[in-house]
Amino acid sequence: MVKVRFAPSPTGFLHIGGARTALFNLMYAKAQKGIFVLRVEDTDLQRSKKEYVDEILDSMKWLGLDWDELYYQSERFDIYREYAQKLLEEGKAYKDGEAIILKMLPQQVKIFDLIRGEIQFDTETIKDQVLMKSDGSPTYSFACVVDDAAMEISCVIRGEDHISNTPKQIMIYQALGLKPPKYAHLPLIMGEDGTRLSKRNGAVAVSDYRQQGFLPEALINYLMLLGWSPGNNKEIVSFSTAVKNFSIKKVNKAAAIFSMNKLKWINGQYIKQADEETLIDLLIPFLRAKGYIKENFDRNYLKNVVHLFKGRLSTLLDFLEWTDYIFKDQIDIDAELKEKYLSEDRKGSLKELGQKFKKVDVFNAVNIETAFKEVVAFLNLQSSDLVHPLRVAVTGRAVGPGLFEAIEVLGKQKTLERLEKNF
RNA sequence: GACCCCAUCGUCUAGCCCGGUUAGGACACAAGAUUUUCAUUCUUGUAGCGCGGGUUCAAAUCCCGCUGGGGUCGCCA
Numbered sequence: 001m002v003k004v005r006f007a008p009s010p011t012g013f014l015h016i017g018g019a020r021t022a023l024f025n026l027m028y029a030k031a032q033k034g035i036f037v038l039r040v041e042d043t044d045l046q047r048s049k050k051e052y053v054d055e056i057l058d059s060m061k062w063l064g065l066d067w068d069e070l071y072y073q074s075e076r077f078d079i080y081r082e083y084a085q086k087l088l089e090e091g092k093a094y095k096d097g098e099a100i101i102l103k104m105l106p107q108q109v110k111i112f113d114l115i116r117g118e119i120q121f122d123t124e125t126i127k128d129q130v131l132m133k134s135d136g137s138p139t140y141s142f143a144c145v146v147d148d149a150a151m152e153i154s155c156v157i158r159g160e161d162h163i164s165n166t167p168k169q170i171m172i173y174q175a176l177g178l179k180p181p182k183y184a185h186l187p188l189i190m191g192e193d194g195t196r197l198s199k200r201n202g203a204v205a206v207s208d209y210r211q212q213g214f215l216p217e218a219l220i221n222y223l224m225l226l227g228w229s230p231g232n233n234k235e236i237v238s239f240s241t242a243v244k245n246f247s248i249k250k251v252n253k254a255a256a257i258f259s260m261n262k263l264k265w266i267n268g269q270y271i272k273q274a275d276e277e278t279l280i281d282l283l284i285p286f287l288r289a290k291g292y293i294k295e296n297f298d299r300n301y302l303k304n305v306v307h308l309f310k311g312r313l314s315t316l317l318d319f320l321e322w323t324d325y326i327f328k329d330q331i332d333i334d335a336e337l338k339e340k341y342l343s344e345d346r347k348g349s350l351k352e353l354g355q356k357f358k359k360v361d362v363f364n365a366v367n368i369e370t371a372f373k374e375v376v377a378f379l380n381l382q383s384s385d386l387v388h389p390l391r392v393a394v395t396g397r398a399v400g401p402g403l404f405e406a407i408e409v410l411g412k413q414k415t416l417e418r419l420e421k422n423f
Numbered sequence: 424g425a426c427c428c429c430a431u432c433g434u435c436u437a438g439c440c441c442g443g444u445u446a447g448g449a450c451a452c453a454a455g456a457u458u459u460u461c462a463u464u465c466u467u468g469u470a471g472c473g474c475g476g477g478u479u480c481a482a483a484u485c486c487c488g489c490u491g492g493g494g495u496c497g498c499c500a
Binding site for chain 1: 425426427428429430434435436437447448449450451458459460461462463464492493494495496497498499500
């Protein structure tokens with residue numbers, strides 16, 4: 001039976017690298033109809049926090065990284081103590097104060113890594129390992145070994161930063177008389193500048209990406225591409241498709257640099273693919289937080305707005321950026337734009353447009369454009385002479401979606417108000 | 424420093440295991456087309472096997488060395 005685990009420590013938020021490790025564990029499990037265990041490694045009584053546990057579980061759920069079993073190491077101290085006691089009695093470990101320490105026997109330890117092949121260590125270079133700390137809590141390696149064995153984990157898939165822990169843990173298995181699992185050490189994810197991923201060079205917490213308006217499916221899609229390729233030159237690939245093609249042996253050995261650009265591109269692709277109703281649900285929390293919508297809002301109207309902008313978003317946050325003139329009563333027009341597009345003679349033309357628009361009964365894009373064209377012809381102008389001033393006058397921006405569609409969505413009332421009052 | 428891991432376009436990668444490819448794709452970048460603007464979309468382009476030795480008729484691919492990058496050396500996980 002294939003069984004893997006993701007074992008985060010609740011001393012911080014779920015890290016993007018942790019999420020990738022969890023994802024590869026899940027893909028490996030799903031590809032073989034195995035079990036995915038989530039084990040919270042909260043043995044550090046000082047640094048572990050309940051709020052971090054909640055945040056990690058929440059982020060995992062948001063990403064769709066659903067686990068089959070959940071364990072907390074803090075509830076298993078008796079088990080670790082028992083095993084440590086046994087090693088003490090067998091003379092394989094010794095006491096130093098209250099701490100229990102494993103004697104390192106001299107030998108060559110070979111580990112076979114599914115991704116890297118054979119790796120060899122000489123235990124001469126490894127110190128005796130603390131199993132139980134003076135305060136009665138187990139160390140990472142000891143709890144890890146006892147649990148991986150007890151939970152019958154068939155393969156340990158973790159970050160490359162754990163390679164040097166592996167021989168230490170093999171020695172613990174050996175002392176305990178237990179058979180080690182298989183191992184697969186994933187390449188690390190580095191920041192844009194090639195150094196360790198940190199808050200300095202981009203967001204590290206999964207929850208940050210959520211707040212920045214990334215879709216969970218898009219983040220998953222991006223993460224699976226870091227160190228692995230779904231094949232067939234495909235980049236936009238769903239989790240289930242990835243699972244069908246997943247092979248741990250095809251995982252890359254070299255560290256990968258995180259690219260915000262590519263993540264944004266993928267996110268934009270997912271937004272374009274999503275239907276309006278789905279996007280509305282995703283957007284609601286953002287719109288509420290921004291104060292753009294109240295408890296009660298017109299969902300149909302919102303649908304029109306979403307339809308207008310969905311093709312130009314790379315994150316959900318971009319939507320707020322684009323739609324300020326739709327949701328706000330007042331708009332501010334940048335002085336530079338005023339000077340460039342709203343000169344005195346243009347103002348007269350815009351007044352003229354306002355008069356014409358007032359008479360348009362069915363205020364839709366087609367009728368607005370017709371009215372616009374009539375005014376342009378009447379004033380002996382080119383369309384382009386008035387398109388930009390009109391856009392600036394009603395949206396406060398020089399760029400945006402199709403002007404007439406935008407005006408339709410903006411609505412007759414706000415359009416007329418702005419043509420009369422804004423300059 | 425010691426031990427360990429790694430090395431294909433700027434970035435993510437396919438190819439490497441089982442030597443023979445015009446070294447493929449994607450992001451980014453550039454140009455063009457479309458668009459009333461911007462974005463989208465489409466087309467095209469720039470760009471890569473770190474270096475040096477082997478082995479071989481033939482090396483991105485196999486071997487060795489170097490260089491470079493990374494990780495670990497806690498009673499943290």
